Amino acid sequence: MIIDRETFTDIAKHLEAASEGLLSAATGVASLCPEIDPGEPASFKWxxxxxxxxxxxxxxxALETVLRAVLEANREEIAAARASGASS
Incomplete structure (x- = not known):
């Protein structure tokens, strides 16, 4: 087993919370953002x-993609172990 279910779930929850927090922050920043004028230094900062x-x-x-790959690797490893056990 590459990663246990509890650890996988914990990582997935943290990634989801980080993503939701970032979306909330970006939405807040966008609502606070003044009219964008590309020639203004303050607009450039926003x-x-x-x-x-x-x-x-x-x-x-990218982290979510890696986590999905780990989950798939787990599935493949478990399937291989079952196939090996069945042929024994």
Missing amino acids: LSLIESMVAVNGEIT
């Missing part, structure tokens, strides 16, 4: 903040 949040969301998405 846009930079939102872009940073999008980048973090990309990392969370």
Whole structure:
């Protein structure tokens, strides 16, 4: 077994909470954001903040993909063990 069910579930819950928290923060930032004028330095800071949040969301998405791969590897390992046990 690559990862036990309890650990997998715990990681998945934390990723979901992080994703929801980031979405809430980004929504809040967007609602606070003044009219965007690309020529204004303050607007650049707002846009930079939102872009940073999008980048973090990309990392969370990558972690979710890795976690799914681990789950699939678990399934394959269990199936192989069952097949090996059945042929013995």
